Amino acid sequence: MPTAARLVGAICLGVLAWILSELIRPLMPEGTGFGVFNYVNGVIGLIVGWMVMGPRAGRGFVPAINNGVTGTVVLILWGLAVHSSYEMFRLAMRNRYDGPLEALTAIFLIGSEFGLMIATLPVMGTAIVGAVIVGLLTDGAARRWR
Numbered sequence: 001m002p003t004a005a006r007l008v009g010a011i012c013l014g015v016l017a018w019i020l021s022e023l024i025r026p027l028m029p030e031g032t033g034f035g036v037f038n039y040v041n042g043v044i045g046l047i048v049g050w051m052v053m054g055p056r057a058g059r060g061f062v063p064a065i066n067n068g069v070t071g072t073v074v075l076i077l078w079g080l081a082v083h084s085s086y087e088m089f090r091l092a093m094r095n096r097y098d099g100p101l102e103a104l105t106a107i108f109l110i111g112s113e114f115g116l117m118i119a120t121l122p123v124m125g126t127a128i129v130g131a132v133i134v135g136l137l138t139d140g141a142a143r144r145w146r
Helices: 004-027 037-056 061-092 100-118 121-144
Strands: none
Touching: 004 037, 004 061, 004 100, 004 121, 037 061, 037 121, 061 100, 061 121
């Protein structure tokens, strides 16, 4: 069922995903082709905001902050999963893996490498502050428009 909290959570988390994507770009190796990187992360933010944050909104101040942090962590984990899977598929098309099991385990290795690359103070600080803001805005929407 569409609610204002779902809509506000989706929009706010999509915007946070776009901002985090812009902060992540300079951290990647030089010459990286980003293509639709920001758009993919924005769509992931929209989906996570709609499905994870929206239904859990409207329970108070501290649960709102917890909701924002949970949504942001899910956003980061899904982003890492999607982009590491894409990178694995790109490498698999170049015959870099001996078998399917090696390719599947490479998703976790690539994801951990990406996670270490983005684990910087500006990215994590922005994610934490953005999580609190997104959580409070989503909770405010749930309380205001029932």
